[in-house]
Amino acid sequence: MAKKELDLVRRRFAGLLLTIFVVGGLFAAYLFLAPLYPRHAYLSGWIFLAVMLFLTFFNFRKKVPFLRMGSVGFWLQVHIYVGIISGALFFVHIGFSWPHGLLNQIIAVIFAIVFVSGVIGLWISRSFPKRLTVAGFETPFERMPHVRTSLRKEAEALLLAGVDNQTSPVIAEFFTDRIGLFFAKPRNLAAHLLRSQSPLASHRSQFGEIRRYAKRTELDMLGKLEDLVERKHMLDYQYALQLTLRVWLFAHIPLSYSLLILSVAHVVVVYSFSGSAP
Amino acid sequence: MKNDRKSPEFASHEYVRPNLNWECGHACEGCPCRIGPSPKGECRATFECSPKLVTKPGETKGHWSCTRPKSGGGKCENGPMPDGSCCNAIPKCRPRRSLRSMRKLAVVFTCIATVLLLLIGVSRSMRDGFVNPGPISSVHSSEHFANVHRKMSGDASTCAACHDGAKDGAASWHAKALGAFKEGLAPADLIKRGPVESSAMDKSCLACHQGMEFHQPNMPANFACQECHKEHGTSGFMPPADSAYCTACHGDADLMAKSRDLGAKISPHSFPNFTGGSDGTVPARVRPEGGYTEVINDFHTDHPEFRQIKDSLAGKIQDTNTLKFNHAVHMGKGAMPRELNCADCHEQDGRGEYQQPITYEKHCTECHTLQFDETTPGLTLPHGDPYYVRAFLRSLNIQYEEFGRDIEGITGREDLIAYIKGKRESIEGQYETGEDLEHMVFFSDKGTKFSGGQRAAFTGCAVCHEVKPAESINATPKIEKVAVPVRWMTLGKFDHSLHEKGLTCLDCHDVMKSELTSDLNLPSIKSCTDCHSPQGGIDHSCTSCHTYHNSKPFTPLGEAPAAPAKADE
Numbered sequence: 001m002a003k004k005e006l007d008l009v010r011r012r013f014a015g016l017l018l019t020i021f022v023v024g025g026l027f028a029a030y031l032f033l034a035p036l037y038p039r040h041a042y043l044s045g046w047i048f049l050a051v052m053l054f055l056t057f058f059n060f061r062k063k064v065p066f067l068r069m070g071s072v073g074f075w076l077q078v079h080i081y082v083g084i085i086s087g088a089l090f091f092v093h094i095g096f097s098w099p100h101g102l103l104n105q106i107i108a109v110i111f112a113i114v115f116v117s118g119v120i121g122l123w124i125s126r127s128f129p130k131r132l133t134v135a136g137f138e139t140p141f142e143r144m145p146h147v148r149t150s151l152r153k154e155a156e157a158l159l160l161a162g163v164d165n166q167t168s169p170v171i172a173e174f175f176t177d178r179i180g181l182f183f184a185k186p187r188n189l190a191a192h193l194l195r196s197q198s199p200l201a202s203h204r205s206q207f208g209e210i211r212r213y214a215k216r217t218e219l220d221m222l223g224k225l226e227d228l229v230e231r232k233h234m235l236d237y238q239y240a241l242q243l244t245l246r247v248w249l250f251a252h253i254p255l256s257y258s259l260l261i262l263s264v265a266h267v268v269v270v271y272s273f274s275g276s277a278p
Numbered sequence: 279m280k281n282d283r284k285s286p287e288f289a290s291h292e293y294v295r296p297n298l299n300w301e302c303g304h305a306c307e308g309c310p311c312r313i314g315p316s317p318k319g320e321c322r323a324t325f326e327c328s329p330k331l332v333t334k335p336g337e338t339k340g341h342w343s344c345t346r347p348k349s350g351g352g353k354c355e356n357g358p359m360p361d362g363s364c365c366n367a368i369p370k371c372r373p374r375r376s377l378r379s380m381r382k383l384a385v386v387f388t389c390i391a392t393v394l395l396l397l398i399g400v401s402r403s404m405r406d407g408f409v410n411p412g413p414i415s416s417v418h419s420s421e422h423f424a425n426v427h428r429k430m431s432g433d434a435s436t437c438a439a440c441h442d443g444a445k446d447g448a449a450s451w452h453a454k455a456l457g458a459f460k461e462g463l464a465p466a467d468l469i470k471r472g473p474v475e476s477s478a479m480d481k482s483c484l485a486c487h488q489g490m491e492f493h494q495p496n497m498p499a500n501f502a503c504q505e506c507h508k509e510h511g512t513s514g515f516m517p518p519a520d521s522a523y524c525t526a527c528h529g530d531a532d533l534m535a536k537s538r539d540l541g542a543k544i545s546p547h548s549f550p551n552f553t554g555g556s557d558g559t560v561p562a563r564v565r566p567e568g569g570y571t572e573v574i575n576d577f578h579t580d581h582p583e584f585r586q587i588k589d590s591l592a593g594k595i596q597d598t599n600t601l602k603f604n605h606a607v608h609m610g611k612g613a614m615p616r617e618l619n620c621a622d623c624h625e626q627d628g629r630g631e632y633q634q635p636i637t638y639e640k641h642c643t644e645c646h647t648l649q650f651d652e653t654t655p656g657l658t659l660p661h662g663d664p665y666y667v668r669a670f671l672r673s674l675n676i677q678y679e680e681f682g683r684d685i686e687g688i689t690g691r692e693d694l695i696a697y698i699k700g701k702r703e704s705i706e707g708q709y710e711t712g713e714d715l716e717h718m719v720f721f722s723d724k725g726t727k728f729s730g731g732q733r734a735a736f737t738g739c740a741v742c743h744e745v746k747p748a749e750s751i752n753a754t755p756k757i758e759k760v761a762v763p764v765r766w767m768t769l770g771k772f773d774h775s776l777h778e779k780g781l782t783c784l785d786c787h788d789v790m791k792s793e794l795t796s797d798l799n800l801p802s803i804k805s806c807t808d809c810h811s812p813q814g815g816i817d818h819s820c821t822s823c824h825t826y827h828n829s830k831p832f833t834p835l836g837e838a839p840a841a842p843a844k845a846d847e
Contacts, residue, residue: 035522038505083827090416100412100510103399136281144298147286149308209663227759234283246377253381254388261392269409271441274463275479275504 011077019081023088030092044093045270049263053088056256082142083118089116103269107262110255116202117252124248128241131195137234141242144186147235155228160223170213171222178206179225183232192240200233299379303371312350315373323371325364329357394557400448405436419513430485440509460719470532473526476500482509491825495542495548496569498533506826521576522526524820529575534743538571561767562594577818578811586766587802596796600744605799606790615645620783630775636762638662644741650719653704657681659719664739664754671716674705720745720755766800770823 028067034040058079063158069075090111132138139147159175188199207226213223298540300319301311311323326346333340342358346366356365371487375383387727399408417423418436420803427439437444441704443454462477462560476499506673507521529532541549572582582588608618624633624643638646638661648659650671662668670677675698682688682697709715722738739745784790810818 036526037469038472038474038526039463039468039470046465046468101410102408104411106395136283138284138285143286143288145306146288146308150286166707170804231283234281250381250384254384257385257390258388262396267395267453268455269443271463272451272459273409273437273441273675274458275441275477275482275502 003020015077015081018059022085026085026092028094039097039221042270043146044266048086048093049083049091049267050087050106052256052263053259055083055086056260059253059256066123070245073249080118080122083115085114096234103262103266107266110259110262114252114255114259117248117255121248121252125244130243131157132238132241135232135234139235139238141239141246143237144239144242146188150182151228151232151233151235153182155179155225158225158228163220168213168215168218171210171218174210175225179203179229181270182229186239188233188236189240189243192237193244200230203233293555296376298376299380299382300373303373304369311368313369319373319375320375321370323368326354326366327358327364327369329359329362329364331362368706380674381603402447405434405448406444411793412438412508413508415512416514417516417517427641437606440484441476442482447718464669471503471526472499472530473505473523475502477502477504479504492513494537494541494550494569495544496537496541497527498536518819518821519826520823521819522682524824524826525575529573531573532572534573538568541569560765560768561763577820578807578813581803581807583803584767584800585769586800587796590798590800595798597763597798599760599762599795601760601762601795602742602744603793603795605797607793608617609790624783629773630772631771632765633774635764638697642742650715651705652708653699654681654701656685664745664757667719667739668716668754671719673711675702720757766798771824771825 003148030040037043057077061067061069061075094108099105106152131257155175159172162171188196191199204226207229211219211222298314300315302314303321304310313322313643316322327344327350329342330345331340332343342360342362344353344357346352347414348366354366357363369532371828398404398455413419414436418439423439424436426436427436431438433439434442443451446454462475480503491573506523507516509516511517527537531704533814546565550567575596586595604691608614609620612615623636626632627634636642643661648661649655650659651657660670678698678701679694682694682701686697688694688697705715709718718738720738721740723740739755740756741758744794746758748755783803787799787804788801789797789799792799808814809816810822
């Protein structure tokens with residue numbers, strides 16, 4: 001296991017070093033060679049387009065796992081490093097100045113969103129799994145509704161069992177007003193993303209208060225109910241993070257295709273307006 | 279610290295496939311049906327099982343048996359209905375898309391929106407603004423330019439003034455792009471070094487900028503206008519051409535060698551030699567041997583010394599003005615009636631760039647009067663033509679009479695005769711004969727002495743001019759035509775007024791020791807690079823002195839082209 005981790009670190013270090021080398025090479029080429037090659041913007045544009053196609057290819061690679069073309073993990077690493085290089089290539093292509101013109105600005109803005117969403121996605125995909133593991137109560141995303149329903153049913157069953165034993169109306173009201181809806185759907189997503197413990201603390205505080213009105217026989221039930229609430233918080237935490245792990249792709253992937261379409265249009269416009277046609 | 283709360287456990291048969299496009303509407307409640315939605319997203323829920331008719335031996339009708347699988351809870355207690363239908367109907371749901379399917383949908387919608395955006399953008403009303411990559415310079419975006427273009431082509435789109443692509447609309451773009459890809463912007467062309475070669479777009483530029491000549495004919499290739507004139511960068515004036523465009527060729531030794539070889543094969547008449555003014559005030563500029571092909575990367579590093587300086591040091595050129603002028607004497611203190619400044623003689627032209635021609639009447643007459651008769655101040659010889667001088671001297675009686683009447687105010691006839699007689703006797707006392715007087719006037723070159731701030735007495739034309747004796751008895755002595763050069767360096771431009779701040783004339787023109795007219799007194803490149811360099815902080819771009827475009831070779835009407843310059847000239 002330790003050897004595997006070491007290999008991973010080495011591989012990442014090598015990849016990062018290579019990326020830095022390529023990015024440095026690009027900037028140096030722009031500084032020293034661009035004045036000698038007047039059509040460098042066309043050249044960097046074609047390379048940029050090829051890089052974007054390659055990056056989009058990663059999405060297709062995921063869809064054809066039967067082709068033996070290296071692991072998805074390997075391609076993900078390549079996707080990340082080439083993605084970083086594409087950022088440098090973008091700056092080289094636009095000459096380190098924000099483009100004018102509506103079409104060019106739209107392309108630049110979309111690239112910026114795709115690039116930034118990629119960086120955020122990279123950070124999310126590297127940091128969130130660790131947070132999910134550390135938090136415990138790991139649950140597959142697709143199974144969460146089932147678990148949520150189970151928790152709700154367990155809570156309701158606890159309360160109904162108490163009603164038979166003439167539960168205090170205060171506890172019944174507490175469940176109805178504050179706890180019942182909490183089990184109905186995912187809650188406090190933003191707070192969980194920010195690692196805020198305030199929703200849980202609030203519930204604990206409420207349980208602390210309600211215990212003062214509970215009979216001795218009801219304390220056990222309240223303890224179980226509080227445990228269920230804690231588990232629901234953990235489930236919500238898992239849901240918030242796993243949802244984010246999936247949702248960032250809603251910006252990254254669709255806009256990547258949009259970028260490709262606009263880039264092709266950009267090539268056509270630039271070539272047809274270049275004045276080089278006979 | 280890791281939380282040791284265990285993950286919930288699930289039955290393996292309850293695995294949900296996230297790659298399906300639809301999921302049961304009850305999934306959010308945690309109880310999806312077993313069959314799930316159809317691939318098209320339709321709810322397929324009917325009953326929990328399809329009862330099976332079981333006929334035991336001896337039975338004729340048989341009975342319906344529940345077939346609900348164990349994973350669904352096993353056989354139900356109530357069993358099927360008498361008619362064989364299941365008693366447990368599954369409530370219908372509205373299937374909902376999975377996240378994966380929603381992402382696919384987002385991709386499709388985004389692609390459609392992008393294509394729509396493009397279609398709207400390239401529609402006729404929005405096209406120019408949409409594809410325009412940047413602001414147009416003030417000249418090319420002016421109303422006047424639009425009107426001129428409209429008159430020339432009838433096209434309302436000013437983009438079409440330069441770009442062929444804008445003429446025929448978006449439908450032709452792909453064909454034009456393909457043409458450009460094949461002709462000028464093929465992958466192999468993109469890695470070509472050097473400036474962009476002339477393209478079809480140049481025709482659009484030349485439609486208005488007619489007659490523009492492009493540099494030297496020994497260039498390995500003609501370059502596109504857009505190489506230097508960058509449009510779509512600013513809404514003000516077009517930015518000046520960057521020096522990098524010049525040094526892309528002039529800094530390339532191979533290219534310069536190629537250009538030198540090419541120049542040797544081209545007729546010298548093809549080069550834009552500047553023949554100078556016919557009066558000699560602007561010296562001719564002849565093309566140096568090998569042309570302008572020295573390798574130059576920067577003005578302050580390897581720009582060659584100015585040709586005039588080099589040639590002057592080598593004795594190839596000098597100021598050939600025949601006027602005898604000594605800067606050191608004129609600028610010296612004490613020797614002159616008053617202290618002279620450069621500006622007393624060198625006056626700037628209206629634009630402040632160059633100096634106006636120096637004339638005797640404006641700049642010399644204050645000191646150098648042509649008073650030939652010591653006793654008659656105010657009576658001076660005419661200047662400009664020796665014939666008139668001789669005629670003046672040979673009609674002295676008339677000159678004295680006019681001077682006495684007009685200047686001295688002598689009106690009485692007797693008084694005027696007496697005045698002329700007195701003057702005649704006086705001049706005859708100074709000069710023995712009229713021939714002596716003429717000879718002294720033309721050929722005397724005695725140095726002039728000043729005392730007490732007085733004007734210089736006239737001693738003879740030869741003090742300042744080259745005077746040659748008359749070729750025949752009755753002919754007039756010949757005075758060489760004076761031609762004071764007003765401009766030496768015709769290859770570059772210069773603005774004297776810009777250099778007045780913080781600099782005096784003497785900072786660049788070292789004339790205090792110059793005693794000969796033949797001295798050029800031009801500053802060397804060193805005096806320029808002190809300021810025009812990164813260290814000096816003043817602009818040192820090529821275009822601050824030179825222009826890329828040349829005028830056509832100067833050929834006066836009816837004359838043959840100027841003879842090519844010899845290398846050793």
